[in-house]
Amino acid sequence: MDFANFLIQMLNGLQYGLLLFMLAAGLTLIFGIMGVVNLAHGSFYMLGAYMAWSLSAQFGSLFLAIVVGAALSVVLGLALEWALFRHFYKRDHLDQVLLTFGLIYIFEEVRSLLWGDDVHAVQMPEMLNWSIPLTDTLSYPVYRLVMSGICILLAIGLYLLISKTRLGMKIRAGAFNRDMTEALGINIRLIHAVVFALGVGLAAVAGMIAAPISSVYPSMGGSVLIMCFVVVVIGGIGSVRGALISALLVGLVDTFGKVLVPQVAGMLVYMLMAAVLLYKPEGLFKQ
Amino acid sequence: MSAASAHLEQLPRSLQFTLGLGAVALAAFPFIGVDGQDYYIQMLSQMMILAIFAMSLDLLQGVTGLVSLGHAAFFGLAGYALAFITPDTGPVSLWWSLPLAAAGAGLAALVIGFFVVRTHGIYFIMVTMAFAQMIFYLFFDNKSLGGSDGIYVNFKPSTAIAGLTGGAELFDLENKVTFFYFTFVVLLLVYGFLRRVLFSPFGRTLAGIRVNEHRMRAMGYGTMWYKLTAFTLAGALAGVAGYLWAAQTGFVNPELLGFHLSAHAIMMVILGGMGNFAGAIVGAFAFEYLMHVFKDVTKHWQLLMGSFIVLVVILAPRGLLGLGQSLLNRMGNRAATAPAGAEERKQHV
Numbered sequence: 001m002d003f004a005n006f007l008i009q010m011l012n013g014l015q016y017g018l019l020l021f022m023l024a025a026g027l028t029l030i031f032g033i034m035g036v037v038n039l040a041h042g043s044f045y046m047l048g049a050y051m052a053w054s055l056s057a058q059f060g061s062l063f064l065a066i067v068v069g070a071a072l073s074v075v076l077g078l079a080l081e082w083a084l085f086r087h088f089y090k091r092d093h094l095d096q097v098l099l100t101f102g103l104i105y106i107f108e109e110v111r112s113l114l115w116g117d118d119v120h121a122v123q124m125p126e127m128l129n130w131s132i133p134l135t136d137t138l139s140y141p142v143y144r145l146v147m148s149g150i151c152i153l154l155a156i157g158l159y160l161l162i163s164k165t166r167l168g169m170k171i172r173a174g175a176f177n178r179d180m181t182e183a184l185g186i187n188i189r190l191i192h193a194v195v196f197a198l199g200v201g202l203a204a205v206a207g208m209i210a211a212p213i214s215s216v217y218p219s220m221g222g223s224v225l226i227m228c229f230v231v232v233v234i235g236g237i238g239s240v241r242g243a244l245i246s247a248l249l250v251g252l253v254d255t256f257g258k259v260l261v262p263q264v265a266g267m268l269v270y271m272l273m274a275a276v277l278l279y280k281p282e283g284l285f286k287q
Numbered sequence: 288m289s290a291a292s293a294h295l296e297q298l299p300r301s302l303q304f305t306l307g308l309g310a311v312a313l314a315a316f317p318f319i320g321v322d323g324q325d326y327y328i329q330m331l332s333q334m335m336i337l338a339i340f341a342m343s344l345d346l347l348q349g350v351t352g353l354v355s356l357g358h359a360a361f362f363g364l365a366g367y368a369l370a371f372i373t374p375d376t377g378p379v380s381l382w383w384s385l386p387l388a389a390a391g392a393g394l395a396a397l398v399i400g401f402f403v404v405r406t407h408g409i410y411f412i413m414v415t416m417a418f419a420q421m422i423f424y425l426f427f428d429n430k431s432l433g434g435s436d437g438i439y440v441n442f443k444p445s446t447a448i449a450g451l452t453g454g455a456e457l458f459d460l461e462n463k464v465t466f467f468y469f470t471f472v473v474l475l476l477v478y479g480f481l482r483r484v485l486f487s488p489f490g491r492t493l494a495g496i497r498v499n500e501h502r503m504r505a506m507g508y509g510t511m512w513y514k515l516t517a518f519t520l521a522g523a524l525a526g527v528a529g530y531l532w533a534a535q536t537g538f539v540n541p542e543l544l545g546f547h548l549s550a551h552a553i554m555m556v557i558l559g560g561m562g563n564f565a566g567a568i569v570g571a572f573a574f575e576y577l578m579h580v581f582k583d584v585t586k587h588w589q590l591l592m593g594s595f596i597v598l599v600v601i602l603a604p605r606g607l608l609g610l611g612q613s614l615l616n617r618m619g620n621r622a623a624t625a626p627a628g629a630e631e632r633k634q635h636v
Contacts, residue, residue: 037409084597093409094354098557098600101550105593112587226420226546229413237409266428270421274402277414281405 004135009255015144017251018151022206023224024231024243025158026199032238033175033195034089039100042225043107044200048073048207049216050115053122062125066208070201077200081193089192108218117218122211147209154202155244162240171195175238227254230269234276236283246284296485296494296562298608299615306565314471317464328467329535334575335470336531339477341555341567343524346481348553349561350490351517352497353404354412356549357419358525360399361392363544365526366533367426368392370438378442381460385444389526395422396522397515404514416546427541437540440533460534470531474568477524481564484520493517494562554596560608569607 027041048069055065084103088096124143131139162168173181174191182188207220214220231250235242250269257268276284298306313335317328340362347353365388372387373379399418406414426432443466446457458465484490495503496510503510533539542548551574559570577595581588603610 031409037412087601093412094348094553094557095600095604097354097356097412097550098554099597101554102593102596102600105589105596107593109587109590109593112589226417230417233410233413233417266424267421270417273414273417277402277406281407282410 004138007134008138008140009259010252011140011144011148013252013255014248015148015151015251016255017248018148018155019206019210020224020227020231020251021244021247022151022154022202023228024235024247025155025240026202027228028232028235028237028240028243029195030199031232032240033171034085034192036085036088037093037096037100038085038199039097039225040103040107041199041203041228042221042223043104044073044077044203044221045207045210045224046218046221047076047107047111048204049122049211049214049220050111050120050207051204052208052211053120053216054115056122062123062212066205069208070205073204074197074201076204077197078193080200081196085196086189086192104221107221111218119215119217121215124212143212147213150209151206154205158240167191167194227269230273232283234273234283236280236285239283239285242283242285298563298565299612301615302608302611306569309569310475314468317467325463328463330575330579332463332467332470332535333532334572335467335474336528336535337552337555337575338568338571339474339531340525340528341552341559341571342477342481342564343521343528344552345556345561345564345567346484346493346524347517347521348556349563349566350485350497351493351514353514353518354553355415355518355521356412356546356553357399357415357417357422358521358552359546359548360419360422360544361396361522361525362529362532362548363426363539363541364395364422365389365392365529366539366543367433367438368526369444369530369533370433370440370539373440373442373444375441378445380448381444381446382448385527385530388530389523392526392529393519393523396525397519400515400518400522404511404518416549419544419546419549423541423544423546426544433540435541437538440537440539443534443537466535470535473527473531477527478564478568481524485564489513489516554599556606557604558599558606560606560612563608566606566608573607 023041023045026044027038030036030038030041051069051072052062052065055069056062059065059068084099088099128143128146131141132145133139160168162171170181170186170188170191171194173184173186174188178188227250231243231247234250235244235246250272253272254265254269257265261268313331316331317324321327340358344355344358347355347358368388368391369379369384372384399415403411403414403418427435443460446460448457458469460466460469485494492503492508492513495508496513500510529543532543555570555574556567557570558574559568560566578588578592581591581595584591599606605613
């Protein structure tokens with residue numbers, strides 16, 4: 001494989017990994033801080049993508065669609081947390097698994113009722129619809145670079161939020177010891193709502209920015225959910241740093257695997273997960 | 288509801304009696320002449336097969352407390368095994384293909400279990416789902432294994448034993464009623480076996496692991512090996528169900544391996560009531576029946592199914608049998624439940 005091809009696959013792997021990180025970060029935060037496992041996380045990704053499709057058709061601009069869609073998904077997240085999830089923090093994981101599995105069905109039907117069952121393409125913004133030439137014959141799409149850039153910005157934003165702001169401090173305190181934090185007068189319910197909405201928002205925005213590349217189809221939630229789970233298991237539940245590293249790892253392994261060993265490419269990531277589990281059953285990083 | 292409070296192991300006498308009546312009704316069904324008899328017999332056979340599947344999951348979930356989102360993998364693998372070993376020209380013998388398929392599923396469970404039982408809690412749920420999806424994609428992506436289209440099982444297994452019957456079938460599985468009764472017998476055998484296991488030292492250890500694994504380890508039990516054995520046994524029994532499903536429908540496809548079926552099985556076990564294998568049977572029948580009803584009502588049945596699941600989780604966490612038990616408790620049936628209560632109290636000492 002020559003350098004240009006290697007660079008392309010590297011960039012692809014990183015872009016895929018960063019996208020996975022946006023999903024995994026939300027999932028791992030929601031689990032680390034509230035102890036809720038959310039199987040419907042992939043559904044938020046799908047809803048975000050469909051929102052991007054319909055809103056960009058309405059507004060004529062993907063950028064505006066993403067902004068509005070992000071706001072809508074945050075509201076959806078807050079509403080879901082208030083109506084359902086808040087009552088399940090103290091329940092068994094089994095109940096949470098079932099509840100969120102039921103939600104997957106409900107979201108699928110909502111999507112079917114609102115937007116139908118067809119596959120759609122989303123127009124890439126004209127401004128970004130060109131490629132940087134790498135060699136005489138190969139070039140790399142700028143949109144993918146922009147996608148990675150957005151994910152990196154969001155990752156940095158998340159890091160700054162959690163470690164450098166007061167809100168982040170309260171979030172970390174709430175994860176460490178919920179009751180003490182509440183006893184200190186901090187409104188932990190609001191914190192939980194914010195974290196949940198953040199997780200939902202990240203997933204939806206991931207779906208929105210991925211839509212022009214992956215197109216919009218009904219089962220996109222399920223396939224991304226399983227990758228997300230693998231990332232979280234490898235990285236360690238509750239650790240955002242672990243999610244980042246393992247997302248990049250999974251992205252690169254999957255991408256290079258498809259190119260180098262296509263026959264077993266589908267299983268490669270799971271073998272990686274199995275290997276990690278043998279040595280570190282709780283993932284690479286602790287909370 | 289926590290997995291530890293599955294006090295449904297011994298049901299009150301009146302519930303046991305009702306369930307027994309249900310079993311008798313089921314056995315007598317083919318003799319009642321109803322319109323569309325054939326269709327209902329097939330539907331009930333399918334429900335019984337799923338009941339066996341649900342019971343195998345109950346061993347893992349209700350007894351040992353391990354929530355596996357990947358149990359359908361073993362169900363599907365045994366079904367595929369039957370599809371692969373049935374030649375194009377004629378049927379394969381039931382007597383060695385069923386044990387082989389179940390053993391194959393059990394072997395897969397042993398291998399996967401080896402990686403998976405060392406994880407706990409939420410990790411266990413996630414990795415079982417991940418491994419099962421891996422198997423799903425293995426079959427889905429590979430044309431040689433049937434791909435997304437699946438494989439046909441050309442002939443139902445033959446029950447002839449070469450030496451004894453010289454080519455004639457002992458009982459003809461192509462006949463729907465015979466197949467119904469065969470499945471019924473397997474259901475009863477699996478139920479009886481699992482009840483024996485439940486109250487054996489092995490079963491009591493599994494229940495102890497569910498209640499408090501650390502305490503069991505402190506008492507010297509090698510809990511990982513017990514969990515692995517339970518996982519393997521549950522996988523093999525799921526294989527029995529999967530084999531029967533493939534034999535009945537004559538067709539296997541990757542959906543039989545997917546996490547949707549696994550989640551349905553979890554739902555069945557919870558709906559009926561965990562820890563008591565009769566609950567798994569009740570749950571399987573109820574869930575399948577409801578799915579038929581919802582699918583008949585509207586194209587958007589998933590909305591109804593999803594809402595139903597959500598409602599059950601919120602309102603009836605101990606399932607139908609649990610509801611039945613609480614109802615009887617409130618009606619003053621305390622004498623029947625006292626022995627069960629005393630038994631549970633002894634365990635907590």
